[in-house]
Amino acid sequence: MSTLKKTAAALIAGVLIAAAPVAAEAKELFLYNWTNYMPPDLLKRFTAETGIKVTLDQYDSNETLLAKLQAGGTGYDVIVPSDYMVKIMADQGLIQDIGVNQMPNFKNVGGPLKAPYFDPDRKYTAPYMYGTTGFTYDSAVTGPLESSWKEFFEPKEVLKGKIGVLNDQREVILAASYYLGVPACSEDPKQMKKVQDLLLAQKPFVALYNSDGTIERMVAKEVVMHQQWNGAAHRTKQDLKTAVYVYPKEGINLWADNLAVPVGAKNVEEAKTFINWMMDPKNIAEATNFTGYMNAVPGSAEFLDPALAKDPAVVPPKEDEALMKMAPGCSAKAKELMDKVWTNVRK
Structure with a gap:
């Protein structure tokens, strides 16, 4: 091939490469949760089903979480504040209205945590464990x-x-x-x-x-x-x-812990996908079986470990x-x- 033809071929190849569609960026989600509070296998299954990779960091108190958000360096897409802390964060403009009550799986939520005092319209949060x-x-x-x-x-x-x-x-x-x-x-x-x-x-x-x-x-x-x-x-x-x-x-x-999205989150759509996914009875049941805490999705009962129902620490005696x-x-x-x-x- 002549030098001229080689040069022309190279130019054409360059144009074709430049015109090729850019590969879609990998989806990801940064989760900030309490220590030892979500089964690793559940997160792996979420990734397998949605293609969204989850990176997990952990904290030991609501106050640690609040301080992180107040400092402005969140870097997180989903957080897990407790009942009273939801109100504080909402009042301070630290969490987003993500319309949880409009999510498809919100229909699965039942009981008093469907409309709790700290987020009565369930705009900011979805229930996790209580x-x-x-x-x-x-x-x-x-x-x-x-x-x-x-x-x-x-x-x-x-x-x-x-x-x-x-x-x-x-x-x-x-x-x-x-x-x-x-x-x-x-x-x-x-x-x-x-x-x-x-x-x-x-x-x-x-x-x-x-x-x-x-x-x-x-x-x-x-x-x-x-x-x-x-x-x-x-x-x-x-x-x-x-x-x-x-x-x-x-x-x-x-107490009642909840899933929320902080202001400044970079992967909001992925966060919404995760939160909706966690209100599925089978998925939230897997979290309950791991943590030993109950959830607010009545339909999860058929997927729960029978040992949970027999333990008064989990299901308190009526008295x-x-x-x-x-x-x-x-x-x-x-x-x-x-x-x-x-x-x-x-x-």
Whole structure:
């Protein structure tokens, strides 16, 4: 081939390459979720069914999540805030109205979480898991204990240095408030001083404040008692048969976690696809079977592990249902007092 023909062929090839359609970018989704709170196999199946690759990062408290969003460096497409935090984030313009109530699978949602106080129209969030926050103890070490926060906050000597506490300001202070008969989110400094005194007196019995690894810590018998979410208690009992989850007679926090899309998310359509997919009965059931928490999709029942229904940590006895309380978001004044108490306890 002559030099001229070679040059012409090269030019034509270049034009054809330039004119060829650009390959579609791979779809992706960045999920920011609580630690150990979504089955890896479920995410793999989502990718297989939708072609959307999921990258998962994890956090240990609503406050960690809030601080990340307030700093403006989210980088995430789906987040999992709890009930009270949804209201805070919506009021601060940190999450998007994604019209969850218009999504095809929203028809599967039922019960009180279809229109909860924190998002009554379900514009911002879809329900994920809900449960309670009590405490678990190893009855092989302690023997039977009273169903009271007294066992946790004013424990017996055998538990000195053997109690694990969640690194969660709200959960810890709410539990102490229930025990003392102090209103949730109290704005009274004297009442909050009582809460602080109780938590400070408990400290010699506390091995650590940590929301991660509660299951492994109990199973390994590194602690004898641990404040836990009920799903973690269920999973603890699978390997530690002598573990007992307590519904304290003074009251127990009822919470609901939700799927939301932060403002600034880069993959909004992929996020909507994921959230709608998670409201499918089979998919949300797989999450329940993994986490040990219940969901708000009644149709998921046929896909659930029968062991869940038999565990009172997951499905509370009828007589304990009245003990469950969903605390509202706290006022700025109450939050300031809680911050001071938590700072003094943790220093």
